[in-house]
Amino acid sequence: MRKTLLASLATLAVVPALAACTENASPDSESGDARTLAVASTKDACDVSAKTAPAGTISFDVSNTGSDVTEFYLLAEDGLRIVGEVENIGPSLTKTLTVTVPEGEYVTACKPGMVGEGIRADFKVTSSDEKVTVSADEAELIEQATNNYRAYVQDQTSQLLVKTKEFVELYKAGDSDDEARALYPVAREHWERIETVAESFGDLDPKMDAREADVDFAAGEKWTGWHAIEKDLWPARAEKYAAWTPEERATYADDLLANTVELDKRVQATGTGALEYPLDAIANGSRGLLEEVATGKVTGEEEFWSRTDLWDFQANVDGARIAFEGVQPVLETKNAELAEQLTTRFTELNELLDGHRKGDGFVYYDELTKDDVDQLAAAVNTLSEPLSHLTAAVVS
């Protein structure tokens, strides 16, 4: 997934300010074609193949026959509110805008060169047997989702900071390695829950969460962060490993803490430096966390030395679930069936993970049988497939 959460204003504009919820969206062959329009955007024209379409899900296939990058917008009657848009259409390329719209007056606009108010024309959506109702409180639901998710991320990084401080003290002390080992997966849970946000800081992520294979030693890169310390605490699987001196321990520990302080600072920032959490980014984050599970945790590659992959696994799933639940009220108004399916599948995956709990945590990865791993992998796929449709559904 795209690792960016820092939304530009343009991204924010993608979130429609009004919900359009389709009922009985049975494909109606008669008007099906009437809902598929071709748009030719040239240097000085914006030819839409029809000036009207029946209410429902309408597609605009926008071809750029000019020589500049173009964009296409469907605007509300006031010419201000963006109902849907498609950006970055290079010369001689085609992109499609699919948008669900109720009956009413609209404005189409092509923007060759991406500047100005574009080449506009009136567009009419006529009544049809597809009932498209508008819920006026979607803006409120979106704002709520954004605020809740921001609060969640901020809470997790501040907890991460507290536990990282505690962890580096134990690790530096040199005589409390058992306590350090016990705290390691517990502290990392806070990182893993918001991993997609943490990863969006391209400068911090490689310093804090790189695995040994991710480091280009030949190019002079240094391996730092959680996993380097992990290897020092659990050297059993390492070959010819020389344990770090107390000085080296201090260096790596202080570096990790300094980066954690910086991460927390950026997440807590307000004003101009504040992170934005547009709806699509939250939904994408949910999907991204499950991807992390599929590519690293379920295979036991993330915590190669400590074998504490299941803590990370659970934390990724927690983060994905929180993000999903944040956008769930919006999803309910658009695709209740998907919302229900995702709820069920999150529950099933969590029940499966519960079976591997031990004490306050989990069993180690190498205590899982092949069958256990297969079941977990299948449950991840089962959840990931519908989750890959979440973003499109909530911003539709």
Place this chain on the structure above:
Amino acid sequence: MTTGAAKVSRRGLLGGGIGVGAVAGVAGAFVAGRGTADEDAAAAVVSSYAFRGERQAGIVTPAQDRLHFVALDVTTEDRDELIGLLQQWTEAAERMTQGGSAGPVGPVRGATDVPPDDTGEAIGLPASRLTITFGFGPTLFRTTDGKDRFGIADQRPEALEPLPHFRGDIDDPARSGGDICIQACADDPQVAVHAIRNLVRMGFGVTAVRWSQLGFGRTSTTSTSQSTPRNLFGFKDGTANVKAEEAQALAEHVWVGKDDDQASGWLTGGSYLVTRRINMTIEVWDRQPLGDQEQFVGRTKDAGAPLSGGDEFTDPDFELPGRSGPIIPTDAHVRIVHPDQNDGARMLRRGYNFVDGSDDIGGLNAGLFFIAYVRDPRTHFIPVQRQMASSDALMEYLKFTGSALFAVPPGVAAGEYVGQGLFG
């Protein structure tokens, strides 16, 4: 150049046109809808390639559809045994590429009380444009513990060092390196496998298999007569490849020049071969929205046009601004590996898709077996790979599970054996 039937035909077919037609049927599903079957058919008019020539076949040869690649370790320390095998391999390769048998007698004409000198699975099959290409790895010249087994250490090209570990490499010695490699490409997988199987068999006692790889669905074009195929991400791959018709570019980027390395004149006119086994996390990739996939690659999925517009062969415009940043994202694959971003370095890529069944958790064990021929890996491969490992959006969906580098000697002249310049 082409030849007709070989002297000793194992296959009872004169010429190979018929066989190639049958192969086009195998690839039919892949070709359908591309409207380029004609171009591929044009390349398929040729039924076989000569083994001997100025260059080894299998480099600028229009990429065939199937691959069997093997890396071997030399198990003897006897120089004459190794030379003997190279001579035997040369003769066998010459026969097989012309549609003949592996050994001089053939699968069914020999004495009944000894095993045949050809394994027989290619009986009745045409040459299928088989090419067999040999290369020598760094450890042939000096073992990892420093031994010069064959008295050739002083002729080791300076650039022939084991590839470094790159970010994202899952180093598996059992799938990497090798003293000698053999690349067999053909339009029929049975023909490619037959070639490797018989060459490996001849080598027992002198060489042992270290690793091997089957591939299908060439992922690159090496000739302007070919259409661009797709990799398992579903995108066209190899649009900007160095092509056989670009003599100037080949001299500059693919063939080792005579002044490139004083110590190893034997490699002049040859090339370096880089192989990388690249696993794709297929299931995760398939969950990426179409728009994101196109952003990662920097091209449209349909036509393969750069996001800056035009058609497949339009040059990407990396400066063209989009709504937020350049229209071709800064981490798009096409930008990261483009010659403009890599001091003009180009490669002749000749990779293949692979599917090796399923992995431990039921995912496809699949991806791209990357093959590139370059004039010097230090300038033409390592910096590009390093750039890709650090900033390519596709890295999120790739795992590098094998890596090797070989020096590929020039072609074999009449009366010579492959690698004679090094051992002769």
